Amino acid sequence: MAFLSVKDLYVNYGAIKAIQGISLEVEQGEIVTLIGSNGAGKTSTMNTIAGLVKAASGSILFKGEEIANKKPKEIVSLGLSLSPEGRQVFPQMSVKENLELGAYTRSKEDKEEGLANAYRLFPKLEERKSQAAGTLSGGEQQMLAVARALMSKPDLLMLDEPSLGLAPLIIRDIFNLIRQVNQETGTTVLLVEQNAKMALEISHRGYVLETGTIALTDTAANLLKSDKVREAYLGG
Numbered sequence: 001m002a003f004l005s006v007k008d009l010y011v012n013y014g015a016i017k018a019i020q021g022i023s024l025e026v027e028q029g030e031i032v033t034l035i036g037s038n039g040a041g042k043t044s045t046m047n048t049i050a051g052l053v054k055a056a057s058g059s060i061l062f063k064g065e066e067i068a069n070k071k072p073k074e075i076v077s078l079g080l081s082l083s084p085e086g087r088q089v090f091p092q093m094s095v096k097e098n099l100e101l102g103a104y105t106r107s108k109e110d111k112e113e114g115l116a117n118a119y120r121l122f123p124k125l126e127e128r129k130s131q132a133a134g135t136l137s138g139g140e141q142q143m144l145a146v147a148r149a150l151m152s153k154p155d156l157l158m159l160d161e162p163s164l165g166l167a168p169l170i171i172r173d174i175f176n177l178i179r180q181v182n183q184e185t186g187t188t189v190l191l192v193e194q195n196a197k198m199a200l201e202i203s204h205r206g207y208v209l210e211t212g213t214i215a216l217t218d219t220a221a222n223l224l225k226s227d228k229v230r231e232a233y234l235g236g
């Protein structure tokens with residue numbers, strides 16, 4: 001049984017049918033990327049898994065448990081956390097306070113362990129722990145968003161567009177960090193990315209979404225080689 005198994009998922013926003021029967025699986029320890037054009041349904045898929053958007057029908061099994069339409073908080077405490085699109089750090093709060101918010105489901109000792117772990121993976125954040133998060137650079141804010149999602153010590157970390165709005169050199173850093181988190185902590189990662197090439201380069205497998213359905217799935221290496229994928233999503 002897969003670690004995460006989404007079966008025949010449908011999501012509507014009123015009359016808009018955003019997701020029309022998506023099935024996908026993520027195995028423990030994998031990095032899996034969802035790619036696709038604007039509006040294909042990548043964010044909707046992630047948000048529905050995280051419980052932020054309601055599923056119209058379908059099943060979402062996480063570690064064998066049905067989580068479709070459970071409350072976000074409950075899903076986080078089962079070990080699944082989402083770093084949402086557009087960073088969304090709390091600008092007036094310090095770096096440390098932002099990190100602590102990520103551990104709201106955990107005990108005081110766990111919070112401290114989480115902070116130590118975040119500072120080990122992201123030394124920049126420790127240097128800046130008292131600084132207001134809104135004054136961090138874009139790349140630093142993105143690191144903070146990833147580190148905050150890790151504070152709940154998730155078994156499965158979902159990242160929505162971690163490279164959004166960042167300079168190419170910083171994007172490379174972010175992807176290296178994601179790979180490092182996966183390798184050092186064994187955290188399973190589900191990634192949504194416009195920057196398909198770099199995302200696939202650190203991934204084991206990928207799914208291509210087109211208008212609310214899965215058009216193609218394969219190993220990341222094969223997707224990177226595929227003419228169709230190169231033309232449509234990797235800039236030729």
Ligand code: ATP
Pocket residue numbers: 013016017018036037038039040041042043044045
């Ligand atoms: P992008 O790469 O542009 O972020 P995406 O693949 O993540 O796109 P979604 O954001 O999941 O796509 O959107 C899928 C479809 O659902 C789009 O047609 C979008 O306009 C629509 N949609 C998303 N959120 C809402 C909402 N809150 N209300 C109405 N329609 C929505």
